[in-house]
Amino acid sequence: MTAVQPQTDQITLTIDGFEVTVPKGTLVIRAAEQLGIQVPRFCDHPLLSPVGACRQCLVYIEINGRAFPKPQASCTIPVENGMVVKTQLTSDVAQKAQEGVMEFLLVNHPLDCPVCDKGGECPLQNQAMSNGRGESRFEGKKRTFEKPIHISSQVLLDRERCILCARCTRFSKEIAGDPFIDMGERGALQQVSIYEKDPFDSYFSGNTVQICPVGALTGSAYRFRSRPFDLISTPSVCEHCASGCSMRTDVRRNKTLRRLAGNDPEVNEEWNCDKGRWAFQYTMAKDRIAVPLIRENGVLREASWPEALAAAAAGLKGKKAGVLVGGRTTVEDAYAYAKFSRVALGTNDIDFRSRPHSAEERNFLASHVVGSAVRYSDIDQADHVVLVGIEPEEESPIVFLRIRKQVRQRGLVVTAIAPWQTRGFKKLDAKYVGVVPGTEASAIAQLALTSASVIVVGERLCESAGALSAVAELASKSGAKIAWVPRRAGERGALEAGAIGNLLPGGRPISDAAARVDVAAAWSVESLPSAIGLDSTAILAGAASGAIEALVVGGVDPFDMHAPEIAGLDKAFVLSLEMRPSAITERADVVLPIAAVVEKSGSFMSWEGRVRAFEQSVPETPHHSDLYVLSLVAEALGAPLGFSTVKGAAKEFGTLAKWDGARESFTATTASTAASSTALATWRQLLDNGTLQINEPNLAGTARAAVARINAAFAKSLAVVNGDLITISTDRGALSLNVEISDVVDNVVWLPRNGVGSQSLRMLGALNGAEVKVRKGL
Amino acid sequence: MSLTPTPNQFDENFLSRLDAIIARYPRSRSAIMPMLHLVQARDGYVTPEGIEVIAEKLDLTTAEVHAVASFYTQYRKTPAGEYHVGVCTNTLCAIMGGDEIFAGLENHLGIENNERTADGKVSLEHIECNAACDYAPVVMVNWEFFDNQTVASAKTLVDDLRAGKKPAPTRGPNSVPTFKEASEVLAGFNDGRANEGVQAGEPTLLGLKIAKGERK
Amino acid sequence: MTKLTPVLSAHWDEKDSHTLAGYQRHGGYNSVKKALAMDPDAVIQTVKDSGLRGRGGAGFPTGNKWGFIPQGDNKDHYLVVNADESEPGTCKDTPLLLANPHVLVEGVIIASYAIRAKHAFIYIRGEVTHVTRRLLQAIDDAYKAGFLGKNILGTGFDLELTLHIGAGAYICGEETALLDSLEGFRGQPRLRPPFPAIAGLYARPTVVNNVESIASVPAIIEKGAEWFASLGTEKSKGFTLYSLSGHVNNPGQFEAPLGITLRELLDLAGGIRTGHTLKFWTPGGSSTPIFTDAHLDTPLDYESVSAAGSMLGTKALQIFDETTCVLRAVLRWTEFYKHESCGKCTPCREGTWWLVQILRDLENGKGSEADLAKLLDLCDNLLGRSFCALGDGAASPIMSSIKYFRDEYLAHLTHGGCPFDPVASTLFASSKVGA
Secondary structure (H helix, E strand, O other): OOOOOOOOOEEEEEEOOEEEEEEOOOEHHHHHHHOOOOOOOOOOOOOOOOOOOOOOOEEEEEEOOEEOOOOEEOOOOEOOOOEEEEOOOOOHHHHHHHHHHHHHHHHOOOOOHHHOOOOOOOHHHHHHHHHOOOOOOOOOOOOOOOOOEEOOOOEEEOHHHOOOOOHHHHHHHHHHOOOOOEEEOOHHHOEEEOEOOEOOOOOOOHHHHHHOOOOOEEEOOOOOOOOHHHOEEEEEEOOOOOOOOEEEEEEEOOEEEEEEEOOEOOOOEOOOOHHHHHOOHHHHOOOOOOOOEEEEOOEEEEOOHHHHHHHHHHHHOOOOEEEEOOOOOOHHHHHHHHHHHHHHOOOOOEEOOOOOOOHHHHHHHHHHHOOOOOOHHHHHHOOEEEEEOOOHHHHOHHHHHHHHHHHHHHOOEEEEEEOEOOHHHHHOOOEEEEOOOOOHHHHHHOOOOOOOEEEEEEHHHHHOOOHHHHHHHHHHHHOOEEEEEOOOOOHHHHHHHOOEOOEEHHHEEOOOHHHHHHHHHHOOOOOOOOOOOOOHHHHHHHHHHOOOOEEEEEOOOHHHOOOOOOHHHHHOEEEEEEOOOOOOHHHOOEEEEOOOHHHOOEEEEOOOOOEEEEOOOOOOOOOOOHHHHHHHHHHHHOOOOOOOOHHHHHHHHHHHOOOOOOOOOOOOOOOOOOOOOOEEEEEOOOOOOOHHHOOOHHHHOOOOOOOEEEOHHHHHHHOOOOOOEEEEEEOOEEEEEEEEEOOEOOOEEEEEOOEOOEOHHHHHOOOOOOEOEEEEOO | OOOOOOHHHOOHHHHHHHHHHHOOOOOHHHHHHHHHHHHHHHHOOOOHHHHHHHHHHHOOOHHHHHHHHOOOOOOOOOOOOOEEEEEEOOHHHHHHHHHHHHHHHHHHHOOOOOEEOOOOOEEEEEEOOOOOHHHOOOEEEOOEEEOOOOHHHHHHHHHHHHOOOOOOOOEOOOOOOOHHHHHHHHOOOOOOOOOOOOOOOHHHHHHHHHHOOOOO | OOOOOOOOOOOOOOOOOOOHHHHHHOOOOHHHHHHHOOOHHHHHHHHHHHOOEOOOOOOOEHHHHHHOOOOOOOOOOEEEEEEOOOOOOOOOHHHHHHHOHHHHHHHHHHHHHHHOOOEEEEEEOOOOHHHHHHHHHHHHHHHHOOOOEOOHHHOOOOEEEEEEEOOOOHHHHOHHHHHHHHOOOOOOOOOOOOOHHHHOHHHOOEEEEEHHHHHOHHHHHHHOHHHHHHOEOOOOEOEEEEEEEEOEOOOEEEEEEOOOOHHHHHHHOOOEOOOOOEEEEEOOOOOOOOEEHHHOOOOOOHHHHHHOOOOOOOOEEEEEEOOOOHHHHHHHHHHHHHHHOOOOOHHHHHHHHHHHHHHHHHHOOOOOOHHHHHHHHHHHHHOOOOOOHHHHHHHHHHHHHHHHHHHHHHHHHHHOOOOOOHHHHOHHHHOOOOO
16 A cells, blocks of 8 residues: 555665665565566555465565575565665566466466456466566476356356465455455365355455456456457446445446446545445346436326426426435536526425435534545544444445454454444444444443544434434534445535535535525525425425425435325426436336436545546446436526536536535434334345346345344244244334344344345335334244 | 354264363364364264354354365365274385385275275275384374384284274274274363373384393 | 483383373473472573574574563463474474373473463374373373462462364474464464564464474473583584484484484494495485485584585484385475475475476386476475475475486486386385285
């Protein structure tokens, strides 16, 4: 990794005759990189602990005139003052040692480069050319294995290609904490192995494919699909969560074939999660909406853009309207929705929170989150990280990896306030504070933190009345930083863009008249609506009651919300901006197609508040961004947005993004004291029924099973054992799942929020802490 | 760590011995090797159930336990015979006759390296140097020393083993233990037979006896 | 007068030498009493003064190793005894432990006291059941007699001793691989630094010593550093066990001062197999470059053997007469290294795989003289390029045998296979007992 932390101790050494000064502790191989000298290597990886296994990076070293008796692995030797290093460029010993190792490596490596996925981007191929002998002297028999082995549904292993660098096994153990692969056997038969019954079910397994320096590990989705030189690669940003991963999207003939983790030391380093890597088939779904649709006689029919825009304008014009944005928009799109709502519809009734939400939360976001900048580097320097309302491995995987890194490297103290001690918490060595959902506030109040502490708050903490108030109180008392980590990639950007009822762009309170004047001037309108807007639930309820006559809905699944009044969608005029048919388009009057992330440029704002801009990856697409479509609708309404391109929107938002006026003041909410006799705990798992995960069965194959989790005492009281069916019910519905006895607090049942057969919101209408009934059997 | 065996697959004695092994060490993971020996004492080789129960006891993944089990030659992937016969065929023993002994036993038993006779009595393996070079050629039965073997003596030995005669090792207990019994010792459980057998063989004593003038 | 100096082996001829009673009859555990009355640093100094060097092969001064353990660091310290005797030809610790396990236990107590360890481990190879029993019993008896456990002999010193039994992996004789194995991992060598003295077992300061080194300590405490240092040579002090095996009339163990020669030892062992002549031998196991009859008078101490181009190693003198095919011997060792290579590093893992194939071809008369150059070049690419010394060991027999017996390699090519009769080299070829 690049030197992020200031180093006071500097070491000066000579490499190939050039002097270089680097921080103490730097490895020789990295010091050489500073001079632009590339020592060949395989096992070395800057983010993994050194092993010195492949021996490819041998160099000649002297210290104060005394030579090491044999060449040294430059990936394991820290620099010293007065060290003289000679690499293959200036030392015959190093050159011969490297050629010798390369020849050994190739002894058992097949010559199948023409059919190998790695061919053309293979470190072994490249370095054999640059640093190997011209020809092998090996005339014997190569080691062969049965091939390939499915080590999970999404990763395949061709053992005969493996050079046993142990990058994959080290990654799994050190970085992900998932040692489901390890070396097996010994000597020349050594091989990467899973245990026969337990596959490599890690949320981070795709990284092993990416860092494999040969073609031994391949992903099911990409295997035999393409050649690297046929791909157009575009730096991109992940749309799946708020972690903010830098990515690379590889496209051939307008089809996305592969996505890789990008290298951003400040954010995701070189890693990403498997959802980010492999969940992109949705962009190429056969049921993508290609052209505008208009409902006629109860049925949607294709329409031309002018016709559809006219219909949309007619449906919205002069109506009391509301806007539901969804949490997946880019900053620019969200800004367009925010402006469209105020300028074209004249309302503050807009909300990006298409999920459970509360008034306490909206107040908290406006007072404690918007405009804030807590960073990954704050985790790096934290004395204590508190997790509340979040299971980071499931809900923000890179946040999880960063915390884990600090736990491993320096014993960072982590406290998890949660109803279930998950594997993820265990991998963080977290001090687990078990709480019944709904009672988080009192556990939060008992923490002693400092100004170096970070409270990581998940979006679902809003379901626990008073908990966000307790967080605010703890932060103000201790000086601890608040890191609000929503699940979706667009939420933070939408908050900053003002796609919420109490804020204008830049976090300007609508209640602040000066702020309204400010924005109105920027938008060249006379005034802006001053009434605080409704939230998502109230907007739908308003539609159901008739108080709201029209809705503009972008990328929302109403069943992601708690007890949505679906009737409102049937009653009001609905303009839907969508990629694929959904519960909204089923009820919409006009549907306008929009582009997927890979088909447009833009930016997401990560949980940090960091702007993550990306370019369009798919060169040719018929689709347009939400903001372009909105600009057309606004035009048709006679209230132009003033921009129709991403650049234009970004530029305008840029002028409004900062606000140094007062934030909304915060009014604490009292925690509820009502206790449930049996309470529900529920959250989304990383891999589940999410709409962006469709059409990727290999990825789905590594999803964690949807089970109901209760503790042993609860199981005993129900007379059930592992694998038995139990039924969980509320007055709104019921669902049945197999039991897995887990470390869950007493009298709580945990369910996946959107698992297979377990959509707790849709099927039970129940939030965290809700009273549920549990019985054995169906 | 799926498919963990239900505890009633293992008797209490076995499970308590696993715990006793863990108690020997400051850190539980160190117990993995003796636990694998104990699995062999129960099952005659490293069974999937064995790997799974160790993973569960030590809070490891099954992949981690498999990684260790597959590294060491003595942990078997297939059942050993009741008497596991190892013929040293490292250089010195091989040259002194180990190769002939091994070939003779393969022929006599009708099995090859790492196979087991149909009656399950004897398995055969050519082994590496067993630290008894001054007694070459050496044959080990369940890792007990049968010193200075010939082809003929080795054939008699396996015949006796198959006939259940439990012959005495040259330097070892009064009768050869079964593979499972020996594995229990290798799991660190004292079978109380330490005082059986000689304290040393003649080559061990040669220098001493010369020094004492008892031998030339 | 004999040059032999039985100290460790002094009472092996008594039937109960392996029991507590047998050991105590000759003053066993008296050294513990003496040592525990000393300052721990004084114990370390005594061992330093004795000049005792590691008997496992490397010959590092034992007292210095103990002295490297940081004191007053408020960390647990560990002593680990390497009883993983697996180097081909090496057969000294095994008979020692069979005949007298208590001397090791006593040495462990003294060494642990000196380095302030409260828990010691003996890592014994897994393929010696009866030795395991004897050690288990000796440890049990030492606990019962109050030499192990809490408040040993009322001195306030506590020590736990655990026997850890291996499972068949030569590499675990390498001390850092041994530590990984003892921690419950695959026995693969660790990066150094950190050295075990700083971060060894469980990343705590750890001394790893060979059985014979630790077993030599009670006598040093009892009779004094000067007594020990008066034996042997100037730089290789004391006595040690030499193990003669192979084509000698009387193979066995010979405890003698360092610096004795093979000629003298062969004399004691009744000479080379009657009617035969010495061809080649290993001074210290298969990893030490072979010697020939030109080295009969090389003093068998660390310096002299090294000066003559090999290593004293484990003093495992494997003797081969003229009936032995050197290529067959070397191939078998190479197969051993291939089998035992841990797989971690490329040169050793792939190099041994390749070397075996070339040697097999040569043994079968396939190949050409150019293959010898290739063999030597591959050995050059292996020696000093692998992660640990196993790779060096694999190269040694090949390089040294080609040096001395190049013509014999070539004879396989002209003969179309091995020119030797394998039966001629067997033990039973020269005895009445036939196949």
